[in-house]
Amino acid sequence: MRLEDLFHDTLKDIYFAERQILKALPKMAKAADDPKLKDGFMRHREETQGQVERLQQVFEIIGKRAQGKTCEAIQGLIEECDELLEEATEPGPVRDAGLIACGQAVEHYEMARYGALIAWGKALGNAEIVKLLEETLEQEKQADALLTQIAMPVNKLAKAA
Numbered sequence: 001m002r003l004e005d006l007f008h009d010t011l012k013d014i015y016f017a018e019r020q021i022l023k024a025l026p027k028m029a030k031a032a033d034d035p036k037l038k039d040g041f042m043r044h045r046e047e048t049q050g051q052v053e054r055l056q057q058v059f060e061i062i063g064k065r066a067q068g069k070t071c072e073a074i075q076g077l078i079e080e081c082d083e084l085l086e087e088a089t090e091p092g093p094v095r096d097a098g099l100i101a102c103g104q105a106v107e108h109y110e111m112a113r114y115g116a117l118i119a120w121g122k123a124l125g126n127a128e129i130v131k132l133l134e135e136t137l138e139q140e141k142q143a144d145a146l147l148t149q150i151a152m153p154v155n156k157l158a159k160a161a
């Protein structure tokens, strides 16, 4: 296997993952009680649409068809989120605290994948690809940072609940 192949496989993995996330975020927003959290999930959904488009551009640059490959990791993370919503049935700060943790697990997975793709894109000497992926990585980092911020008051309310 060449580094180009590893890059292509991982691109398919994150392409699959982003499209799953696109479906999961509205459910997470709907379940969120805190308006800032709801809004944060919905805004990130909009960003995610742009991220899918960037990935399609990367597929085009490497001369491959945009195609996903089942990502067990993202399926597992989304399943954990579904489990949380089954167990924490009451809307409120405790369920929100759990949703934030689920969201951050997803952002961290994405950061790990984009980090690897960027490093390989650099090694392969493709600046155009690196630039596209770095734009997305920055959005994932911001989404994670926003969740950390929202968590502070939510966790306090959760403790008092």
Ligand code: FE
Pocket (backbone or CB within 6 Å): 018, 021, 048, 051, 110, 140
């Ligand atoms: Fe994403």
Ligand code: FE
Pocket (backbone or CB within 6 Å): 013, 014, 017, 071, 072, 073, 074
């Ligand atoms: Fe994956």
Ligand code: ZN
Pocket (backbone or CB within 6 Å): 013, 070, 071, 072, 073, 074
């Ligand atoms: Zn995977």
Ligand code: FE
Pocket (backbone or CB within 6 Å): 044, 106, 107, 110, 139, 140, 143
């Ligand atoms: Fe994200």
